[in-house]
Ligand SMILES: Nc1nc2c(ncn2[C@@H]2O[C@H](COP(=O)(O)OP(=O)(O)OP(=O)(O)O)[C@@H](O)[C@H]2O)c(=O)[nH]1
């Protein structure tokens with residue numbers, strides 16, 4: 001495939017030790033040569049791939065611009081699969097831009113966001129699952145997100161899908177031989193064998209689909225919203241779990257107005273703990289906005305810690321609010337157990353289990369940091385219900401992958417139903433071919449150009 005030669009700044013714009021201008025395409029060497037003069041007069045074209053040459057960047061008049069290291073990677077052994085030269089200069093905003101301008105004047109075109117990676121894809125260096133893993137590594141917010149993306153970068157989804165496709169093609173080959181040469185004495189699957197082989201692949205895909213939830217949680221974190229009425233100790237709970245004075249705590253109801261989000265590593269599971277403004281009717285304009293934001297966070301949350309205060313017990317509003325929430329997501333946290341036995345709290349504790357039958361109740365003291373371990377264990381139990389795993393298994397990385405595999409699953413299921421119903425095998429063959437197309441969408445083998453463009457446009461500039 002022929003492409004023009006593109007260039008971009010590959011490092012972040014700002015002040016740093018080095019800045020990198022990356023050039024890719026068949027003219028990369030020649031263009032770099034116009035901007036770069038090596039110390040000892042060597043030409044970049046004579047250098048082997050993966051070599052680094054010391055020299056300087058010069059402008060059109062041959063004036064010194066900066067000291068530079070030029071790294072050469074020749075086709076096909078480069079990220080894009082094309083000739084690539086990287087010029088490593090000092091990392092100032094102006095100097096990096098200046099070198100980019102010189103490269104542009106020397107004949108390269110400014111790359112679009114993600115264009116280097118798109119070329120890597122079009123030149124067969126990476127498939128789409130790897131391309132998406134690259135975006136995920138760049139955007140990773142937690143350590144687990146890095147490992148999850150890393151698995152896909154190593155090709156764990158890709159290889160799994162390749163194997164499923166290989167098996168489907170094998171089944172198809174038998175079916176088609178049967179269709180094309182019905183008279184011949186060929187080896188034929190018994191319908192039982194055919195059914196089993198189809199079901200095996202259906203189960204494989206189902207297994208992959210199940211990893212979607214874990215994948216999303218690894219990437220984005222498990223959104224855990226702390227909500228409740230003012231002054232029950234939501235911010236104190238956040239601080240107690242983080243073991244840091246992150247949120248302001250006072251005895252004044254309505255202290256928290258803005259949303260506070262913090263990452264917390266719960267045994268390798270990234271939690272995004274969200275402290276919110278206490279829910280109440282208020283005339284204070286700022287607090288009102290806070291309460292509205294709380295409602296939004298409730299909608300997005302994977303888990304809701306509904307905090308009550310042991311001394312004040314549960315009110316009618318609490319009850320109504322809790323009942324409105326998705327029960328699956330709610331843990332009721334009764335805070336301030338250190339106040340137990342005080343007169344003003346008499347009898348209020350007992351009515352909570354009675355009013356909230358079937359809800360998991362956790363008793364804690366944010367002040368004395370008791371009950372926090374049980375709370376964390378309950379969070380793990382609640383959402384994961386045992387199906388989130390962190391290991392080197394492939395994890396579906398996004399909705400796009402999930403949607404295509406859901407289509408593949410349905411097609412294979414149709415094939416299975418057709419075989420079960422004793423419908424002629426050519427119907428099953430059509431379904432299996434459809435499944436192969438859907439799997440090909442995930443890796444990018446059978447995808448529209450438009451969708452490919454869209455995926456790569458989400459990359460950053462210079463990648
Ligand atoms: N005795 C006792 N007091 C607590 C405990 N947790 C919080 N408090 C006190 O309760 C008051 C309110 O705590 P916050 O953490 O600010 O409560 P909040 O729910 O964030 O309140 P808003 O931000 O106003 O909605 C403070 O005076 C805390 O010191 C606890 O476990 N025991």
Ligand SMILES: [Mg+2]
Pocket residue numbers: 234235236247248255256275276278
């Ligand atoms: Mg607060």
